Amino acid sequence: MRTGVALKISKADIKKYFLYLLRWQCSTPILSVVIWALPLDSISEAVIANLIGGLIFFWIDRLIFKQVVVYVWWEKKQGRCVDCGKPGVTMRVIRAGRYNKEADQNPEYRCRECADKKLREVLQKV
Numbered sequence: 600m601r602t603g604v605a606l607k608i609s610k611a612d613i614k615k616y617f618l619y620l621l622r623w624q625c626s627t628p629i630l631s632v633v634i635w636a637l638p639l640d641s642i643s644e645a646v647i648a649n650l651i652g653g654l655i656f657f658w659i660d661r662l663i664f665k666q667v668v669v670y671v672w673w674e675k676k677q678g679r680c681v682d683c684g685k686p687g688v689t690m691r692v693i694r695a696g697r698y699n700k701e702a703d704q705n706p707e708y709r710c711r712e713c714a715d716k717k718l719r720e721v722l723q724k725v
């Protein structure tokens with residue numbers, strides 16, 4: 600019997616991971632300069648270097664790990680999906696970030712699967 604945990608990592612997470620590794624490398628020059636410039640013991644030099652690094656990299660880390668929250672407003676009704684034709688509960692995205700279809704004259708309603716696909720397209724643009 601095979602057991603395991605599937606680890607799902609998105610492309611965005613991989614990008615963040617490499618940015619974070621690159622950011623860590625940027626702390627090396629600070630450490631080197633502090634060790635070279637200050638005539639202190641190595642623990643004190645490391646503390647000062649980490650303090651300087653923390654003051655700088657707090658802001659950079661914040662940019663790397665910035666989360667964007669997009670609120671999505673849906674409208675549901677009984678009908679037929681415009682994409683696949685499946686009857687039943689259909690829905691449409693009214694608003695998601697800058698995407699705004701509140702005044703849409705010909706709203707398009709989709710089944711759950713097609714609506715999820717459409718939402719992914721919309722979220723790429725917001």
Ligand SMILES: [Zn+2]
Nearest residue numbers: 680683710713
């Ligand atoms: Zn559909």
